[in-house]
Amino acid sequence: MSLPAKTGGQRSRFGLGGPGGILPFLRRNTILALILLLIAFVAGIEVARPGTVTPIWISNALLFAAPLGILGAGQTLVMLTGGIDLSVASVATGSAYLLATNASLGSVAAVLIGLGLGLGVGLLNGVGIAVLRVQPLVMTLGTGLMTEGVMVVYSQKMLASEPRVPEFIQALGAGKVLGAVPLDLFLWAPIAIAMIWGLRRTGFGRLTYAVGDNRQACELAGVRVWQVLLVDYVLCGFFAALAGLVLVGSTNAADLSLADVYLLPSVAAVIIGGTSILGGRGGYAGTIIGALILTVLTSLLTLLDAPEPIKQILYGAIILLLAAAYARLTD
């Protein structure tokens, strides 16, 4: 049996400085290191275009990071178990689309239908992965395709359905209070608190880590692993649906590729945040910063006057450098 961290404990060619000083401190407080990186990025924007970083800009950044952060919450859960969910983008899109096309049934009903899709797909993923032991990557790739296909069929029946995004969802997705506090923060913050606290302080959080670390050990300790996995995937579907609602609130209308651009970033945010792709290690605090870093990076590239290919290359290279710095720090 190979331990999850395959190179753990092997010879390191790239040792770092001695025990004292700032580096070891950061190494013990990786979240702090991530925050410093984020600040460096923001500073970079301010240097590139002085006067950009204003309260309004910051509040916009938070506004845009929220859907990514909420998607990242579900992705964090499943990645901690050693899995991944590639259906989150389809689910978010689908829930947004269902919300908009069912608005005539009343806002609450429409929201419930949207969230219901998330729970449904999450449940399907959960059954496949937890009970039938399908590889998460393929299972969710498949259910993502299915969801998208179903939504396309559905959309053709719904061309004249008078789609509408309820007022409060619009406010949630784009509104601000006190001038600069984005309303979606009022959804994201409780989720963040629940995630961070739940992962650290509840039995379910413990088991999420444990299952990702060593499934067999969990079974031997009397844990019915499938239950844990099932709930994690259902939660992930639910968070994806929630993110879809926030997204559709910010665009006022849904199309069927609404959340596509969030798929890879939702994975990247979790990874940048220091959660192991192999499971068992990491947490949501990192994902939050990861989502913020990606959002700020996107802004930076928008403001940078460079051809698109160069921007793409920069986007890749910067994330890579970030991850490398982070890996050095925590190695």
Next chain:
Amino acid sequence: SAADKYVVGVSNTLIGNGWREEMICSIKAQAEASGIVSKVVVANRNGGPAEQIADLRNLISAGVNAIIVNPSDREALNPVIKQAATKGIVVVAVDQAVSAPEAYVLTNDQVAYGKVGATWLFEHLKGKGNVVEMRGIDGVPADADRHQGFTEALKNYPDIKVVASTFTGWALNKGAQQMKDLLASGKEIDGVWTSGIDSVVVDAFKTAQKSYVPVVGADNNGFVGQLINLKGDGFSGAAVTNPPSVGGAGLAVALDVLQKKDHPHLIKITPEVWDNTTDANLENLKKVYDAKLDPFYSIDFEVKPYTTYTMPQILACKGP
């Protein structure tokens, strides 16, 4: 009688895109309306030229009489199109062109699309000011054509400055974030040209509490609604038409050719500009706008004189 009815194949390589779905609906509606189509076989998936070649070959095998294809490339499909033609299959490329001489081409003129919209904007700004160009996906032919049109228009207005050019990826949220970032950066912006990600850009001004500037968009229902409803708040803009019903029109052409009626091999649909600056134009917009429709439904739903279906038929989106 069923004997002289035709089987029609459709090939499309972008799914989940509202415009393309509407295009397919218009093909189905036209098939229904024509009364001489027995079956519409659709090959619809995400992919590039390689996938589309496979789909076209499969449609040929499936024994269709005509193929309506929204081509993913101008050159790559030519050999298959030739193969189809030798089997007597009529191929009509819609939306984008192919260079195969056997094919009929019925397209929206994408260069003109970029040019007329940009020209409207530059005129509206009286030939002077800072504009933002919000493009689609880099590397996609339609995007390149529209950019070419935009650039051609720009040549005539030396005092117009493009202060930013972004790729929205035709994704709503990406476009919205880009606009908000640009607004926050303190850049002076006098007008915006978009490649179809329009309504979220207008919304961005509202959220940022900045006063509206002229925006050029597409004939999306939602954007047209903004042109009508925000006029009172000082918003001016123009929708450039890009009818997805080229699909239905293509089918009509194909059926004509199958029945030995002559058609030119190249039919270009010239885009129109619908702005909200005069009362007359506003009235026209109100005529086509339908609050009940999907905001991303293109409301230019027929291509005269080719399409003959009714509004309920295309909304039903059901073939024979």
Next chain:
Amino acid sequence: MTEASSLLEIRDVGKRFGSVVALRAASLTVRAGEVHALMGANGAGKSTLVKILTGVFAADGGTVSLDGKAKAFRSPAEARRAGIVSVYQDPALVPDLTVAQNLRLARVSLPAVLDHLADLGVGHLDHASFIRDLPYPILRLIDLARALASDPKILVLDEITAALPADLSEKVFRVVHSWRERGRSVIFISHRMAEVSALCDRATVLRDGVTVGVTDPARGSEERIVSLMLGSEVVKASAEAHRAAEPSPRFAGVPALEVRGLRYGHRVNDVSFSIHPGEVLGVAALEGQGQDELFDCIAGVRRAEAGSILADGKPLRLRHPADAIRAGLVLVPANRIQALLPQRSIRENVALPMVRGIGAWGPIAMTAERRRVDEAVQRLRVDTRAESELRRLSGGNQQKVVIARWLASGFQTLLCFDPTRGIDIGTKRQIYALIRDLAAAGSAVLLFTSELPEIPLACDRTIVLFGGRIVAEMPASAADEATLLRAAHGLAARAEALA
């Protein structure tokens, strides 16, 4: 002890892992043609020293010289080229390759290994079998044979006998002897005093990463070595704790665990026994006589095909370990890696069963949990220096955590499979004392141990398994090593049949 005659000379080697200091100043001198014991309590740094010697880790300081020349190997391959090969504490065989492919991987010749395996009593091995399908002891022997086949000047054996039953250990000793006769050197790591005194010429003792002495491990010097290893106070404490079982009382009433006619394939055949509260039942067997399957069936890891298992007189349906745990049956499995969360803390590992059911998915009572965990950890004296990630604990300390887990969460019957495997002598005594205490407090214990001499010390009664059947049952007082060995080889059964 002249410098000239020494083959390997390790001086003042240090190694730290983050904040954990594994080695401070470890020194070791090995002469040509000697079997040299490396001793120390769990976590003393033995394995780390071996890994530095063979190029798995780089040392932070100190020197290694071979034949008088300074060396710093950068990989096990490099060490092997210089004539140093190690059998590590955990198997270094690739699970998804076949035996033959593993040998090819290490560039050793298949026939040579097969011959060594034959000498080790594994003559019938199908070398096209996958490593993942082979039992653990066999893996250890393949590992050993592979090391032998590359014909090293210095062979390092890190707790090779820990997972081996007595008969196989015996074969290993013979191989070690013959190796010495050929003028080769062996560094031998083991927690079993008897082995060390029988086998080794000299012993180097490590305590907390420092070499505290080099001595002659001849019979009779055990206590001296133990006090070197553990420091004097600890010795006193553990010696007190170590007492032999009192004469077995008569057990009556409803058994805590009763097994009737249990069958699993042809590995477990019609096995029946019962254990009463307060009783410790020993299981003695050679490798592969069905003991693994027996324990697994009772613990709900595998489903028995026939027979019944009763706890407190009530028949159980065991479909998952959770069912067994609910009925008070808990397992300390043979392979600790199966039972642990390598990236999580000691605390989370120990507390894992406490949050196992859906009822415990809510908020954790942190203080209460900490108290229970700390209590168990202290009772087993787990070295908590590297507590934040379990994989950084030494092998023996990992083993302790598995036991601590059940102490913390409670049970009725403890199924202990070789619980002292790889555990130092101090802790070993302590664990047996613990088992006696648990029994005295009313628990029942089913104990398999590969160290037969331990059975009379810890158990009240013993059953012996051979070929999946119980071939003998005796009170612990009668279970001396010779008797047990004979029974375990099926000789008793044959004798009975003849009679």
Next chain:
Amino acid sequence: MTAAPGKSRASERNGGASDASAPPEADQRPSIAARLHRFMRRNPALVGMPALLVLVLAVTILVHPEFGAFDLQSLALGALPLAMAAAAQTVVVLSGGIDLSIGSLMAVSNVLAASTMQHASYQEALLLAVLILIAGAVQGALNGLIVVLSRIPDVVVTLTTGFIWGGVALLILEKPGGGAPEGFLNLATGTLCTDWLCSAWVPNALILLVTSVLLVWLPVRRTRIGLLIYAIGSDRIAAFRSGVNVELTRILAYVFGGLFSAIGGLALTMTTGIGAPLAGTYYTLSGLAAIVIGGVSLTGGRGGMLGPVIAALLLTLIPTDLIYLDIDPNYGQVIQGTLIVLVVMIGGFAAFLQSRK
């Protein structure tokens, strides 16, 4: 006990050779049936996948009796790039890694080929193809180097290099275009025609598929390199302690990944005749689906090449059948997703039953 025990016995067994690479079955010869049984048990994908392919082909012919040479060629053409993407992913995944940049790597080779071959002769095109293969291997090596040197998980590295290579493809060719000489395209789009044999039933694409897999993979699989790749994929620490140069082997796996991706990119050029900077995007994820359906374990070390290649054929055949069956393509996507899920679920269920025994 002697010093070198039983050397003579060993010699008898192995005909005097103590060759470490002698075939494992050399001495013990279990019955053919037993070996076959064991082989099937160990390589379920090797038996199951061809059976599944035959089944799906049978269904295809059933619903579309006109299935002929033209359709066989369609299948081969359609499957070729996907099969190469799957092959690339297979090597990397077997070594315990993953490569999410395969689609972009294919795009780079595709546009490189189309932009350099446009006015080249057939011979020049072949030479350029070789250079592009080398470039592909170098790109793979870069991926591998970054993975090894940075110590970042491979998913992250290749996710980001995917962006980078995608940008590079766009730099090389801004929009679809370019071309290649007829003879070069014919390598994939033609059918077998030699001096002594001409058969429309043997599409060149199929020959290309089989030979490129065989030419690259068999030498790897049969030699030490293959052993090393499987070893580090199965247990990196154990392999390291067995004396394997883990880092070099990881890089090597990525090199082969890059090589197969480059073949895939060239295949795209051959089948479409052009270069398209976004052409590869679909292949990263569908390649992954193919390898999992083909029985390669995503945790590394287990699986082979046959399964993924057949899975690529299956994934190509399914949309075809949907067209023949005239199923609403939007349901088609639902069906395809469901099929992927079903195939792996059934696999999972079978493994579950197996473990019960």
